[in-house]
Amino acid sequence: MQRRAFLAAGAGLATTALAGCIGPTLGSSDYDIGMQSNAFVPDPRVEGVDPPTFEAAVGETVVWANSGSRNHTVTGYDDGIPEGADYFASGGFEDETTARSAWENSVDGGGIVRPGETYEHTFEVPGDYYYVCIPHEDAGMIGKVVVSE
Numbered sequence: 001m002q003r004r005a006f007l008a009a010g011a012g013l014a015t016t017a018l019a020g021c022i023g024p025t026l027g028s029s030d031y032d033i034g035m036q037s038n039a040f041v042p043d044p045r046v047e048g049v050d051p052p053t054f055e056a057a058v059g060e061t062v063v064w065a066n067s068g069s070r071n072h073t074v075t076g077y078d079d080g081i082p083e084g085a086d087y088f089a090s091g092g093f094e095d096e097t098t099a100r101s102a103w104e105n106s107v108d109g110g111g112i113v114r115p116g117e118t119y120e121h122t123f124e125v126p127g128d129y130y131y132v133c134i135p136h137e138d139a140g141m142i143g144k145v146v147v148s149e
């Protein structure tokens, strides 16, 4: 049984069990974290809850997939990753400011993960990693990866 996590925001289902919701070109075994904007999760910044969390081991590559129908990003928070860890963001940007600027100005692809596309990152430093989908940040589309030794 593979672990699954779904990062979701917006109106609709209040569940992480969205098996069967598969992107246009993705099989359900092709990714670790599905991204959709048609399911509701509480905004962790407002509700004080932990965002949807995926657990990984050091050296493990985590694959996000846009399993929904809108564009998303995976954008690390500069202050939401462990000391000494590599910054991560779809689009390969070096920091959060650059990633947000790219999104706002639609440069270098804007970090967009389109429906059916994936983004992956290999985590080399243990700790908690918080990230956001820039276009759906206001809807609380925030996630967390916990990396352990």
Ligand SMILES: [Cu+2]
Residues within 6 Å of the ligand: 036, 037, 071, 072, 073, 133, 134, 135, 136, 141
């Ligand atoms: Cu999104």
